[in-house]
Amino acid sequence: MKKTFGFRYTNEDHHLFKLVSIGHEITLDPNYHWNGMKRDGSGFIFQFTLKGTGMLRIGEEHMEICKHQAFFVQIPSDHTYWYSPETTDPWEFIWIRFEGIRGEGLRKELFGGHNNVIHLLPEAAPITLLWKLYEDVNQKQVGDRFDLSLRIYEWLLALQRFLQSKEAVSPHEIPASYRKVASHIDSHYASDISLDDLAEVAGINKYYLCKMFPLYYHVSTMDYLRNRRIEKAAELLQNPHLSIKEIASRCGYHDVSYFGKVFHKMMDMSPSSYRENASKHEDYLRLLE
Template sequence: MNTSYGFRYTTQSSEHLYQIISIGHSLVRDESYVWNGLKRSGGGLIFQYTLKGTGKLRIEKDTYAVPQGHGFLLHIPGDHEYAFDASVANEWEFLWIRIDGIENDWLSKEVIRQRGALLKIDHDSTPLQLLWTLYEDSANNQLGDRYEVSLRIYEWLLSLQRYIRSGGTYLRNEIPDSYKELAQFMDLHYSDDLSLEQLADRSNMNKFHLCKMFPRYYQVTPMDYLRNRRIEKSTELLRNPHLKITEIAARCGYSNVSYFGKVFHKVVGVSPSAFREAQVGQEEEVIRVLE
């Protein structure tokens, strides 16, 4: 089994988007399967998840097993190598994706910063469900245009980040409805002027109880969750050169552009204007091809 799909991009665009370089589902039993992060061509980010068996991963001087239910997230180029080792397992079955695109990709860097490159992820978690759907749509040539592809990669990275922040403890269907509904409300109404008291009233909770319990499911306070949704939306809007930063701040719930800049810098690591400058580049129309 070795089914993989590669993508090339042919039509230039002024937008700066995530791209799929390749995606696949493979089963290997041959020790010739070796990838070295300093020897392979190109760049980008690769995520590989073990469905069955075990693989081997070296990062600089440390070596790890990658058993069932574990995956790794690596930037290329890098001092790493992953391979099949017949002395450890009879086979290695895995699902993988390689992406490229947005410079200074803070989402994947944040995941690696929080948990390292090797990740334990439940097979029925939201990130794996989204990745399987992305693979199946690639196989059926149903991904849509470059904008839809970029949006779906962004959604997958966000789901991975949220899952890692929760410590992998909670699956989406294990979070109580009252907290899921509040999170969904903030996802939709991030541009509104919302206070902690308003969020507590909406959930029919005492604000102190809400602040105690909400982080158990989302690893952040309600107000930090709202802040993160606002900053995520602002990174999308900053890629539009026709929008002023003051307008973007207002659309994302910040009436004071100076305060918006401080919050943005704290979360992303650069100012809004520096982030916008880093997005300047050319992208191309996606065409699915079989590798």
């Protein structure tokens, strides 16, 4: 799945930001690979992961880009990003590519202290503005080059404000122990997982885990687990061949009645009602932390 919009400018306005491309993509293609020293043109790319994982290399540093992480790179520069064939889940992301009016200074000003990678929630202003620009482009509701430049500048200001706020936490600033807990939950949500299990994964006291995990993920460990389970349940409910009891089991709920109560609390409707209205859902459920 891919929906990309590209732009060409007939006038050389060096005082304007220029939108080169913007898009939303879901890929399982092992050939998805971009080398920052080999692609044409110049400018900047900001790419935010919605689901799945991708890989990023900047210089000698290799990083996994996970859900709710974004990277910012300049073209040309020594970087590559790609979809790993070892990954089984699709990588879904939204991106923008634009040309700036301040060159390298813009990158350093924005991401100097964040190693080009940051963690954002989907409701953060830079992401909501990016989606708004994407939808307006899709609906042909953007104006001329001056309007586009203004929209990019507005988005950059929101990004700069976010990066300078206390909300901005680089994934490298999240201690490895807490990232291990989140990753363990993402991979084992169908298993019986206790707080003691997660504390063992983190290698820290469970009381300290309860105190610190919400500072980085904005939700408790057990609520994070519940959210992942309900997200997966909502996805499986779109398969009419699976019974609700089987879906509950696949999502870590052995008591189908309890599963129904949790689902109703989160979605304000029963699993069966959600299934009946599945055609009205534009995409799989994402519970925002």
